[in-house]
Amino acid sequence: MRAIEITQFGKPDVLQVCERPIPVPGTGEVLIRVRAAGVNRPDVLQRMGYYPVPTGASDLPGLEVAGEIVGGDLADAEFAIGDLVCALVQGGGYADYCVAPVVQCLPVPKGLSLIEAASLPETFFTVWSNVFDRAELSVGETLLVHGGTSGIGVAAIQIAKALGAKVFATAGSDVKCRAVEELGALRAINYRTEDFLEVVRAETAGKGVDVILDMVAGKYLARNIDSLADDGRLVVIALLGGAKAELDMSQVLRRRLHVTGSTLRPRSIEFKAGIARALRNRVWPLLENGRVKPIIYQVFPLSQAAKAHEMMEESQHIGKLVLEL
Incomplete structure (x- = not known):
């Protein structure tokens, strides 16, 4: 063959x-x-x-x-x-x-x-395992997807919206941001010109999002933690921004946050x-x-x-x- x-x-x-x-x-x-x-x-x-x-x-x-x-x-x-x-x-x-x-x-x-x-298969298995099994995203909750136009991103946005969640997503250009919103995201965030933490806080009246699906890790960790609502769940599935970062454990304890990750x-x-x-x-x-x-x-x-x-x-x-x- x-x-x-x-x-x-x-x-x-x-x-x-x-x-x-x-x-x-x-x-x-x-x-x-x-x-x-x-x-x-x-x-x-x-x-x-x-x-x-x-x-x-x-x-x-x-x-x-x-x-x-x-x-x-x-x-x-x-x-x-x-x-x-x-x-x-x-x-x-x-x-x-x-x-x-x-x-x-x-x-x-x-x-x-x-x-x-x-x-x-690869993207849908990954999204289901991490967003719905590990993070337990449910109807009415909010999800932030990093890399909204990736294969993982387009699957996560669509499935989460179809199952009753509200979705925000980051992307690297205005063209990609428009595509993300056409897929069903309430608000696309151009990470080259906007701070996703500021946008999330503004869009959620300061509450934050319930779940974050992250492919970046590293430099995103601190802002991801700050973007989570109380009892929020951060799921890391890739390390495009680096494998190491400092974690503010006081927030994890005080706000009952979950930080997890997996490879399939x-x-x-x-x-x-x-x-x-x-x-x-x-x-x-x-x-x-x-x-x-x-x-x-x-x-x-x-x-x-x-x-x-x-x-x-x-x-x-x-x-x-x-x-x-």
């Missing part, structure tokens, strides 16, 4: 087309003929040598795919040979074939293409299966009725994976980048 491999750690041009054996599914796994694969920032970090591959996972990049089940262990599964699915995988998505735990597969939502479906890739299959069930019950209906939509910025052929990574690093995109096979 064709695949994209990381020939050495480095710039996007280290991604090269190669031939690999078709992977063999094990117990509880299915073989998917990949038609599209999502591109995510963890792929970029893996290519640069900053995101180690978990033991037993494919060394090929790619954490989400959509395509046709062509083989594997389907005993007691709701799927059959020939079914179209999208799936969260531990790696190997940039290839003609990929194996996935059957419990991490979801049907392609009605009305969506395979390219659209491939843009869903190393979690167990059973843990991810639980997220898949929640998405199937709570979010897939929203996709099928159009209240939540995949936002695809650009589609690249598999052979242009390096160009997709270049665009990811430039951070000018709004929504998801997808490889088509």
